[in-house]
Amino acid sequence: MPATTMSKAERDQSHARVFDLSQQSLRELNQALHKLTSGSNETAWEVLNPKGSHSVAVGVDQLVSIDVRGSVGYYCAGMNDGAAITVHGSAGPGVGENMMSGSIVIKGDASQYAGATGRGGLLVIEGNASSRCGISMKGIDIVVHGNIGHMSAFMAQSGNLVVLGDAGDALGDSIYEARLFVRGKVESLGADCIAKEMRPEHIELLQGLLDKAGVTGVKASEFKRYGSARKLYNFNIDNADAY
Amino acid sequence: MTYRNPPTTPRKSATFDDYTLSEIRRAAATGIYDIRGAGAKRKLPHFDDLLFLGASISRYPLEGYRERCDTSVVLGSRHAKKPIELKIPITIAGMSFGSLSGPAKEALGRGATLSGTSTTTGDGGMTEEERGHSKQLVYQYLPSRYGMNPRDLRRADAIEVVVGQGAKPGGGGMLLGQKISDRVAEMRTLPKGIDQRSASRHPDWTGPDDLEIKILELREITDWEKPIYVKVGGARPYYDTALAVKAGADVVVVDGMQGGTAATQEVFIENVGQPTLACIRPAVQALQDLGMHRKVQLIVSGGIRNGADVAKALALGVDAVSIGTAALVALGDNDPRWEAEYNALGTTAGAYDDWHEGRDPAGITTQDPELMKRVDPIAAGRRLANYLKVMTLEAQTIARACGKNSLHNLEPEDLVALSIEAAAMAGVPLAGTNWIPGRNGF
Numbered sequence: 001m002p003a004t005t006m007s008k009a010e011r012d013q014s015h016a017r018v019f020d021l022s023q024q025s026l027r028e029l030n031q032a033l034h035k036l037t038s039g040s041n042e043t044a045w046e047v048l049n050p051k052g053s054h055s056v057a058v059g060v061d062q063l064v065s066i067d068v069r070g071s072v073g074y075y076c077a078g079m080n081d082g083a084a085i086t087v088h089g090s091a092g093p094g095v096g097e098n099m100m101s102g103s104i105v106i107k108g109d110a111s112q113y114a115g116a117t118g119r120g121g122l123l124v125i126e127g128n129a130s131s132r133c134g135i136s137m138k139g140i141d142i143v144v145h146g147n148i149g150h151m152s153a154f155m156a157q158s159g160n161l162v163v164l165g166d167a168g169d170a171l172g173d174s175i176y177e178a179r180l181f182v183r184g185k186v187e188s189l190g191a192d193c194i195a196k197e198m199r200p201e202h203i204e205l206l207q208g209l210l211d212k213a214g215v216t217g218v219k220a221s222e223f224k225r226y227g228s229a230r231k232l233y234n235f236n237i238d239n240a241d242a243y
Numbered sequence: 244m245t246y247r248n249p250p251t252t253p254r255k256s257a258t259f260d261d262y263t264l265s266e267i268r269r270a271a272a273t274g275i276y277d278i279r280g281a282g283a284k285r286k287l288p289h290f291d292d293l294l295f296l297g298a299s300i301s302r303y304p305l306e307g308y309r310e311r312c313d314t315s316v317v318l319g320s321r322h323a324k325k326p327i328e329l330k331i332p333i334t335i336a337g338m339s340f341g342s343l344s345g346p347a348k349e350a351l352g353r354g355a356t357l358s359g360t361s362t363t364t365g366d367g368g369m370t371e372e373e374r375g376h377s378k379q380l381v382y383q384y385l386p387s388r389y390g391m392n393p394r395d396l397r398r399a400d401a402i403e404v405v406v407g408q409g410a411k412p413g414g415g416g417m418l419l420g421q422k423i424s425d426r427v428a429e430m431r432t433l434p435k436g437i438d439q440r441s442a443s444r445h446p447d448w449t450g451p452d453d454l455e456i457k458i459l460e461l462r463e464i465t466d467w468e469k470p471i472y473v474k475v476g477g478a479r480p481y482y483d484t485a486l487a488v489k490a491g492a493d494v495v496v497v498d499g500m501q502g503g504t505a506a507t508q509e510v511f512i513e514n515v516g517q518p519t520l521a522c523i524r525p526a527v528q529a530l531q532d533l534g535m536h537r538k539v540q541l542i543v544s545g546g547i548r549n550g551a552d553v554a555k556a557l558a559l560g561v562d563a564v565s566i567g568t569a570a571l572v573a574l575g576d577n578d579p580r581w582e583a584e585y586n587a588l589g590t591t592a593g594a595y596d597d598w599h600e601g602r603d604p605a606g607i608t609t610q611d612p613e614l615m616k617r618v619d620p621i622a623a624g625r626r627l628a629n630y631l632k633v634m635t636l637e638a639q640t641i642a643r644a645c646g647k648n649s650l651h652n653l654e655p656e657d658l659v660a661l662s663i664e665a666a667a668m669a670g671v672p673l674a675g676t677n678w679i680p681g682r683n684g685f
Contacts, residue, residue: 026463027463027467030463030464030466031466054456054459055456055459055460055463055464058463059393059396059463059464059465061393073456074453074457075447075456075457075460078460078464079392079393079396079464081392081393093448093453094447094460097446097447098391098392098393113446113447116447117388117391117446119392119432132446135446135447136387136442136446139432154446155442155446157431157432157433158432176433176434176437177433177434233420233434233438234420234437235438237273237274237275
């Protein structure tokens, strides 16, 4: 069961392995996580006192749940490949960068570059995300309950970015094939990013993402879709002003 | 009989030379800048402007074919649990699958492995051919992050964080639609056939303080096993080297403007960055000032062609060199045997640089299935190994003549310069004088 949906009582019963970063080093934590194999019984982990540490739970490649109790620094859960990681606090820059699979939930806010270059899995930010959220995303799904900052989904290649609040300037600049769904206001669109029709398949896709992210009381029909105009895909001198 | 004044010989402008005129006409006709591969083609101060002194009464030589002259080098001993041990101080530079064909990448791996050295991925991810045929493979961590994944990070032998390259410091990669085959498109998560312009900045860090945290993340993901290189273009070699060391690099790679690229604007290649020769001493000085010379290794690339270039770079304080263009030539790039086909493309063997068009007659810079068949990876790999062997023997010949039992014992005092420019850049005396321009206020 993913840690995100576990009650405290359930977690206590699961005999989570507790790792206190005020007592043990970051290197010990990550190496212990990397030593896990698919047959391991240590499927639930709890990390205490992260106190803004960088690179907490990076490169995990097993289907385990990790609850981080507090806020983290840069690159938390970087390159995650299968784990269900919940940060019970806020996250610094680059949370979930290059995620392959699994899920990451940030209970607070996320700084710049959240989900950068992510290739798969689900990143949920229950607060706001700063600038460049989903930059260069390559297949990841990102759901932000709040707002996102400027230059988000810059050069986004593939995947879905869902924003329940507003988006900042230059959304989706130089976007490729990623899909952007924004419920609120978009400050401005970047080069080659345009509003697109919400067809039934997009409503269905978006509803599925909202359900996966535990969003309730919000309808997919309240969102607008944005994506690539595909005018910059091949160089044309007459489009040079857009570069 | 009428008298005619003697005519003057028609004189072409040195400023508006034939190439310049042709470029103005081309730009006017097409409305697009010229894109090409390779590095700077203009005449630059280079290793040719340096000479070794050899042995004399004060320095005795080693026997050329008898006394040992060590060529090995260890890269990444600062922090990595598993540093790279190379038999020769010549590595193969990063070149992407996508810009190069699969057989060409395989040949680079085979040639490097036969020679006991490493090869490097590029802006397109790691291929099985390359991993399988490269005993020691450096995995590039680039702004685009095409194909980046933790599994490949862990099966690499070293990681190279690419900040820039000599041909285009400040520029991103470029791979035009004609080379985006199904396989290339899939590896890069992009639609087939589009012009792909990679980012010039990393998506999740900017500046030296962030770089330090990024390097920490890569070390944590790989359990501190892999050497981490930082590659920069030859822009500000003193400060870039110092900042890379501060950020925690095990190895710094400095690529001068003669270093090649798969494709970028001609104006970029010829007008941005510094010559390789101008980059070396500032980079070495930065390491020395920090007390890190020989502790953090320095690799230099850009225009390395023969054993003399290798020996000169090492004498100036470099730990290893890297080759790209020369390695491609060893595989068969620009071979005169394809002259008729080069002519049909409007060029000639030795000048062909439209690598981005994917029509390379030699089958190296292409994704065309028929053209790439022209590269036999086994034979081409053997040629690369032969070439690397010759370069190493040449460097050893010079080192022995200078009385050195290791290539790494060569030193600036073994060199003089033929020009004031080269003397100033390399920090060695102008031949026949004891004058090092820029030193002691002169």
